Amino acid sequence: MAAANILREWREYVPLEPLFLAMQDPNKRVRSAAKWALVDVGAHAPQEALHPHLTDPDAEVREAVLYALGTRAPVAMVLEALDVPEQGLCAAATYLIGLLGEHVPVETLLTMLQSRNAHIRVAAARLLGNVEEQRIPLEPLIEALHDPEQSVRLEAIWALAKSGERMPQTELRALLDDTDQLIQREATKVLASAGDPEALSIIVGWLHADHEWARENALVWLRTPLGAVRNAIVQRLPIEELLHLLKDAWWPVGYMAAGMIAMLGENAPFTELHALLSDPLPQARRAALYALAFLGDDVPLSRYIPIESVLIALDTEDIETRRQAAKVLSSFDIPVPVERLLPHLEGENVELAGLIARQGRQEGIDILVANLRTSFRVDYALAVLGELGEQAPSEPLLAELHASDISVRQGVAATLYETHPELLPQLVPELVETLCTGQVGPLLEPLQDIQIAQALAALRSTHPNLLSWFDQALDSPSWEVRMWAIIGSSQMAPHGLEPTIEKLQRLLDDPESASVREAARGALETFARRTATDEHRE
Known part of the structure; x- marks a missing residue:
């Protein structure tokens, strides 16, 4: 199973046939690991190597091949698989139909919307929301708002949210009193994204709930589903409603509010965020740094925030604040003075180590390597080492391929794919041997111990x-x-x-x-x- 999970990350370096063979393994967990390896490896394989297996008698094999083909899958076969009894194969077809939406005629989708099978109606409603805004058929989706299946109703709400000025607000407003709380909530969000005053007032009430879990849940609701609806709500909400949440004593509230503010991009309240960096409340400082770290993915922070304010945040006693300050600094598009960073370098702050390592300093690389051998900071260390390319040392990475944690093994494998692909052809045969025969070589021997x-x-x-x-x-x-x-x-x-x-x-x-x-x-x-x-x- 470990061999399959590692091979999953090495894509074009892995032969397909051993994965097909491993899907006949007597152990269910090995078959599952081989299936998902086949999905990821097959995505990089030529179609002709996969098509013969679309008629395999094993439904799990057909499922894996469909996932691997993705948008290359034959539309007719995907539509046929929507109505099979095997749940995994049916789920694969439902997922793929979303990818193939533009290749499926609207007339076919309308027919699917009348199917007796709920999952086919769900897929149809989802796809109807993906057609061009002016071509979204409103009447069938309005009817679907009253479908007996909750999931169909939800997809209809989300599809109608994408209809722009044609959105049927009267029909959606009727759902604000629906007995199903999830339907009620999603209708509220969709209407708020269109600027409906009543819906926006309801959302502001969620954000002012007395209990911290209620405020946290409100932000969770606003973050899902992803996409245009969420972004539109943020743009409609008064910014002070989100800024006050940055000071919330319950840290998940501040963290998620920071993520919402970051959706504003260059329209974010940078002046207020900068002021919060010196706020007496530690949670406010951290939340402001969260927001800036999120914004730094898309916005040149040096235009809005003086770097000195973030460097000062490294002096705090709170390690989480120091970590977030390092993340923000890594987003600056101007050189960060490494000599100001070195005095703050410590074993647990892999964010700061990553910032130093990216500047080619061995001190940072050494801290990242040390964190590979921990059970608590390894994920971020792997992510940064992956960014370093061939500068990342290969030996420590190879040594962690036998980690007990499956996510670490896969993370190491993915990092090696990015940093040292030249090593993979030498390693694949040993892992294929393990996968197919159970014979364990040097790569995975320590895992046995x-x-x-x-x-x-x-x-x-x-x-x-x-x-x-x-x-x-x-x-x-x-x-x-x-x-x-x-x-x-x-x-x-x-x-x-x-x-x-x-x-x-x-x-x-x-x-x-x-x-x-x-x-x-x-x-x-x-x-x-x-x-x-x-x-x-x-």
């Missing part, structure tokens, strides 16, 4: 043989094996563990992994508590 360590730690047993195994595993070259050996050792009684305790004390300064150091600290604290308890009982 990690899984053994996890399993033995889960036993929570004080058996002497286990104690001996964990003691030896504390010297493993794999940081994850050492970490799980520490966790397993911490389940043991403290007496008779002097050599193990000495190793744990040395691992407090483990040179490779912060996660190992943290686990060692926790284990020693556990031993100390147990010893004190035993002495008290005596």
Whole structure:
């Protein structure tokens, strides 16, 4: 399964046939991993290699091939698959029909809207919202507002939202009192996007709810579905309604409000955001930095925000504020003075390390590599290393292909695809061998030890043989094996563990992994508590 998940990221370097073979594996999880590998690898394969499998007797194979073909899939076959009993294949066809919308005649969509199958009506309503604004047929969609299936009604609401000045506001306004709260909510959002005063007033009320979870939920509602409706609502709302949420004590509210403000692009309230960078409330400073970080993806921040204000934010004691300041600085389109950054470089701030690494400094790269060997900051480290291209060191990345976390393995594989594609032809054969035969080579051998360590730690047993195994595993070259050996050792009684305790004390300064150091600290604290308890009982 690990082999399949890694191969999934290497696309044109991976042969298709081993993936088809792996979809016959007796293990369901392996078949699933092979299927999604086939989807991603097949997307880069020639059509002629996939088309023969469209008639495979296995519905999961046909499903994977349809996903892999995407817009290259035959329209007739996709339409046929909409009405099959196999749920996975039907879901693939429903997804693809959305991609193929412009190739499906409106008349066909109107016929689909009358289907007995709800998922076909859902697909039809969704596609009708994707035709040209002036060609969206209103009457069938207005009728669909009263469909017995909630999902059809929702798609009809969203489709009508795209009809511009022709939007039937009277019919949508009737849904503001609908007994279905989700229908009521989505109709409110659509009407607000068109500037309806009543709908906008309802949304402002959501944002002023007394309970923080209610305010958070209101912002979640406004963020979904994505697209034009959400952007239009933000442009219609008074900006002060979002700015006051940046000071909310409940951080998810400030974070999501920052994301909403960022949708305004160059029309965002930069003066107010700049003022919040020196606000006495830490949550306000963080939320302003969130907004600027989001805006920095599309807007040249140096035109609106003086860089010195963001550099000052690096001096705060709050690590989350420092991280967000580093993210904002990485969006500036002017050089950031690296000498001002180096004094703030620390192990956990991979955002700042990334900013320094992007300027070619080894100090930043070293911090990113160190965070590959942790269980908490690895994702961002991988993302930045991927941006460095061939400047990213390959050996630490290769070493983490055997990580226990599937998302880390896939992240490392994706990063190697971006940074060192020349290595992939050498690595693929070993993983194909593992996928097809179960024979494990050097790339994944450490994963076996990690899984053994996890399993033995889960036993929570004080058996002497286990104690001996964990003691030896504390010297493993794999940081994850050492970490799980520490966790397993911490389940043991403290007496008779002097050599193990000495190793744990040395691992407090483990040179490779912060996660190992943290686990060692926790284990020693556990031993100390147990010893004190035993002495008290005596």
